[in-house]
Amino acid sequence: xxxxxxxxxxxxxxxxxxxxxxxxxxxxxxxxxxxxxxxxxxxxxxxxxxxxxxxxxxxxxxxxxxxxxxxxxxxxxxxxxxxxxxxxxxxxxxxxxxxxxxxxxxxxxxxxxxxxxxxxxxxxxxxxxxxxxxxxxxxxxxxxxxxxxxxxxxxxxxxxxxxxxxxxxxxxxxxxxxxxxxxxxxxxxxxxxxxxxxxxxxxxxxxxxxxxxxxxxxxxxxxxxxxxxxxxxxxxxxxxxxxxxxxxxxxxxxxxxxxxxxxxxxxxxxxxxxxxxxxxxxxxxx
Amino acid sequence: xxxxxxxxxxxxxxxxxxxxxxxxxxxxxxxxxxxxxxxxxxxxxxxxxxxxxxxxxxxxxxxxxxxxxxxxxxxxxxxxxxxxxxxxxxxxxxxxxxxxxxxxxxxxxxxxxxxxxxxxxxxxxxxxxxxxxxxxxxxxxxxxxxxxxxxxxxxxxxxxxxxxxxxxxxxxxxxxxxxxxxxxxxxxxxxxxxxxxxxxxxxxxxxxxxxxxxxxxxxxxxxxxxxxxxxx
Amino acid sequence: xxxxxxxxxxxxxxxxxxxxxxxxxxxxxxxxxxxxxxxxxxxxxxxxxxxxxxxxxxxxxxxxxxxxxxxxxxxxxxxxxxxxxxxxxxxxxxxxxxxxxxxxxxxxxxxxxxxxxxxxxxxxxxxxxxxxxxxxxxxxxxxxxxxxxxxxxxxxxxxxxxxxxxxxxxxxxxxxxxxxxxxxxxxxxxxxxxxxxxxxxxxxxxxxxxxxxxxxxxxxxxxxxxxxxxxxxxxxxxxxxxxxxxxxxxxxxxxxxxxxxxxxxxxxxxxxxxxxxxxxxxxxxxxxxxxxx
Numbered sequence: 001x002x003x004x005x006x007x008x009x010x011x012x013x014x015x016x017x018x019x020x021x022x023x024x025x026x027x028x029x030x031x032x033x034x035x036x037x038x039x040x041x042x043x044x045x046x047x048x049x050x051x052x053x054x055x056x057x058x059x060x061x062x063x064x065x066x067x068x069x070x071x072x073x074x075x076x077x078x079x080x081x082x083x084x085x086x087x088x089x090x091x092x093x094x095x096x097x098x099x100x101x102x103x104x105x106x107x108x109x110x111x112x113x114x115x116x117x118x119x120x121x122x123x124x125x126x127x128x129x130x131x132x133x134x135x136x137x138x139x140x141x142x143x144x145x146x147x148x149x150x151x152x153x154x155x156x157x158x159x160x161x162x163x164x165x166x167x168x169x170x171x172x173x174x175x176x177x178x179x180x181x182x183x184x185x186x187x188x189x190x191x192x193x194x195x196x197x198x199x200x201x202x203x204x205x206x207x208x209x210x211x212x213x214x215x216x217x218x219x220x221x222x223x224x225x226x227x228x229x230x231x232x233x234x235x236x237x238x239x240x241x242x243x244x245x246x247x248x249x250x251x252x253x254x255x256x257x258x259x260x261x262x263x264x265x266x267x268x269x270x271x272x273x274x275x276x277x278x279x280x281x282x283x284x285x286x
Numbered sequence: 287x288x289x290x291x292x293x294x295x296x297x298x299x300x301x302x303x304x305x306x307x308x309x310x311x312x313x314x315x316x317x318x319x320x321x322x323x324x325x326x327x328x329x330x331x332x333x334x335x336x337x338x339x340x341x342x343x344x345x346x347x348x349x350x351x352x353x354x355x356x357x358x359x360x361x362x363x364x365x366x367x368x369x370x371x372x373x374x375x376x377x378x379x380x381x382x383x384x385x386x387x388x389x390x391x392x393x394x395x396x397x398x399x400x401x402x403x404x405x406x407x408x409x410x411x412x413x414x415x416x417x418x419x420x421x422x423x424x425x426x427x428x429x430x431x432x433x434x435x436x437x438x439x440x441x442x443x444x445x446x447x448x449x450x451x452x453x454x455x456x457x458x459x460x461x462x463x464x465x466x467x468x469x470x471x472x473x474x475x476x477x478x479x480x481x482x483x484x485x486x487x488x489x490x491x492x493x494x495x496x497x498x499x500x501x502x503x504x505x506x507x508x509x510x511x512x513x514x515x516x517x518x
Numbered sequence: 519x520x521x522x523x524x525x526x527x528x529x530x531x532x533x534x535x536x537x538x539x540x541x542x543x544x545x546x547x548x549x550x551x552x553x554x555x556x557x558x559x560x561x562x563x564x565x566x567x568x569x570x571x572x573x574x575x576x577x578x579x580x581x582x583x584x585x586x587x588x589x590x591x592x593x594x595x596x597x598x599x600x601x602x603x604x605x606x607x608x609x610x611x612x613x614x615x616x617x618x619x620x621x622x623x624x625x626x627x628x629x630x631x632x633x634x635x636x637x638x639x640x641x642x643x644x645x646x647x648x649x650x651x652x653x654x655x656x657x658x659x660x661x662x663x664x665x666x667x668x669x670x671x672x673x674x675x676x677x678x679x680x681x682x683x684x685x686x687x688x689x690x691x692x693x694x695x696x697x698x699x700x701x702x703x704x705x706x707x708x709x710x711x712x713x714x715x716x717x718x719x720x721x722x723x724x725x726x727x728x729x730x731x732x733x734x735x736x737x738x739x740x741x742x743x744x745x746x747x748x749x750x751x752x753x754x755x756x757x758x759x760x761x762x763x764x765x766x767x768x769x770x771x772x773x774x775x776x777x778x779x780x781x782x783x784x785x786x787x788x789x790x791x792x793x794x795x796x797x798x799x800x801x802x803x804x805x806x807x808x809x810x811x
Binding site for chain 3: 006015016084085089093094110115187269
């Protein structure tokens with residue numbers, strides 16, 4: 001890294017890279033700067049564990065925290081098996097020509113805007129949920145989870161497909177020569193070898209599910225109480241940020257958003273760190 | 287005494303990405319003998335082996351024409367006949383690759399793997415077959431105390447013998463060997479060669495080799511390949 | 519026996535998963551077309567105003583999507599103008615110059631930036647606005663410029679990563695050719711490596727463009743509003759398609775407006791998937807980890 005030998009153009013590259021890197025830090029700093037008064041006032045425990053009742057002076061984000069985690073987990077529970085199954089079909093089970101078509105379809109699906117999914121689901125799924133449950137608005141975690149699962153599935157599928165395809169052909173040809181079927185090859189040789197990649201994909205998927213705003217904003221209901229069941233209206237951390245921003249910038253409500261923001265930032269940063277570390281760890285082992 | 291024919295090809299042609307690799311191969315390979323195939327790199331030797339167990343179908347861009355028949359289970363079959371599934375064929379026509387490729391599992395599981403693929407679940411039977419296969423390749427004494435060790439931890443020569451044992455565990459009628467000793471040291475090579483001679487009684491061996499002296503030592507029939515054309 | 523059953527059931531379940539996914543997709547698209555197809559007329563875009571007048575900015579469009587479409591296009595252009603130079607330059611730096619601890623740190627920073635939820639990026643943009651507002655005595659508020667900066671931050675990791683990967687994937691032999699002939703490092707990059715990787719970089723840029731077009735969370739906090747007309751300067755508030763769709767979903771006043779919402783959804787869908795299909799067309803290589811998508 002001989003900085004002193006760089007020409008002007010090369011310094012520009014350096015500046016661009018450092019500037020971009022600092023953006024991540026800058027976002028964190030902004031959140032911290034604005035949220036600090038709240039944190040310092042010693043109300044952190046209250047914020048994290050009490051409910052949201054501004055009229056009572058309670059600005060806890062606990063309900064939203066629970067809902068975000070629940071929604072992300074539920075949508076992963078739906079999306080993971082579906083994505084894994086699709087990746088099996090795309091890498092092994094489907095005839096060769098069909099594989100390419102399916103892969104292209106999945107790739108195009110990654111481009112579909114989440115707001116479009118949510119909009120369609122709002123008018124298609126919510127009335128159905130309302131009828132199924134019998135009461136309420138039809139907007140709930142249960143309504144949002146399948147849609148969120150659909151949103152994160154294409155990315156996870158592509159990630160899984162990539163991991164499965166990376167397994168060395170010396171192993172796959174060996175299984176073929178021994179008379180193994182496609183599914184046997186997948187289950188007993190490819191999957192165990194590709195497992196670290198699969199786990200990484202799950203990490204990424206979970207991070208995306210936690211960070212999604214539009215699906216939960218439009219489909220989960222946005223009530224601030226801790227719901228009794230999954231068929232009741234609920235609000236996630238991300239939806240909370242989107243909804244509260246309209247208020248007075250110096251209010252406590254507004255400041256509670258920063259705690260949401262800080263929490264989400266730290267969570268996703270930790271997930272990405274975990275992701276990067278596990279990638280390095282597993283690539284060193286093979 | 288006439289030697290029975292195990293494999294017969296008629297006007298076999300092989301194409302890889304529109305380039306013709308094998309030209310009009312018609313020959314007969316004898317049963318229970320070691321047939322060696324030699325030739326320069328890229329002349330089509332390994333490709334020919336892959337035709338015999340239809341492994342070429344797993345690689346994109348390949349096509350063949352012509353006929354390949356094999357005597358299996360007492361009668362001659364066209365190996366592309368729909369009555370014989372590819373998986374069944376590959377259980378009877380086993381292959382050992384140039385680079386040893388133990389699967390990422392224990393020695394025991396490596397050998398038992400083909401049995402598992404064939405849905406053979408009887409534990410005692412599996413134990414017997416694993417031991418007998420390892421004894422056949424003279425590996426049993428070396429590994430009997432560490433059957434749980436990862437197969438990839440063995441030395442090169444041991445790995446190749448492991449792959450050989452794995453190929454033999456289902457009692458194949460034909461054994462295809464793609465330069466089986468080229469990645470091994472002379473001592474390990476000799477061990478493998480001796481092994482191959484003992485296997486003649488139970489199966490037909492088709493071997494690709496680069497080593498003239500090896501062929502002199504163990505081959506019954508020598509086929510030379512040049513630019514995808516075979517000559518005896 | 520059990521294993522055979524297990525294997526067969528995994529096959530069946532996998533196919534069911536595939537069918538489930540594809541049918542959900544088809545259901546979605548069919549529903550959108552069914553509900554919004556009827557509204558796909560010129561009046562969807564231009565409202566009561568004559569198209570020529572609207573396009574020449576002689577008259578405002580009140581009932582149509584033109585301001586939203588224009589807003590989205592301006593967003594794309596604005597954020598790409600920032601993100602492409604910075605992203606490609608940073609990618610070049612990461613691939614060609616950066617090593618060791620610095621590389622690890624920057625990699626981590628970009629990973630984190632890629633993983634940060636879009637609403638947080640929007641929130642940061644909002645905070646930036648408040649901060650500037652205080653500094654400049656209430657003259658700055660949320661606007662197109664802030665949104666473009668925020669969106670650029672959002673897509674920067676994509677562009678950096680694709681540029682970096684594309685450059686790193688260049689054949690080592692090709693990489694050594696120019697220096698052997700006396701080229702400087704920079705000349706090697708601009709004359710050999712970049713041209714070599716151009717198709718991948720362009721794919722990454724187009725993907726980033728799609729991301730800018732579809733994002734709602736960032737723009738809703740940094741300047742998108744329900745009615746603003748076509749913005750006259752970067753300091754104006756603006757309309758955008760994704761925000762319009764969101765807004766209409768809860769604020770529609772009748773079946774016509776709702777149909778307009780569906781029409782907007784169709785237009786946005788066509789725009790984003792069109793962008794993506796064009797990357798498929800550009801990209802020859804089939805395996806790329808679309809990590810940050």
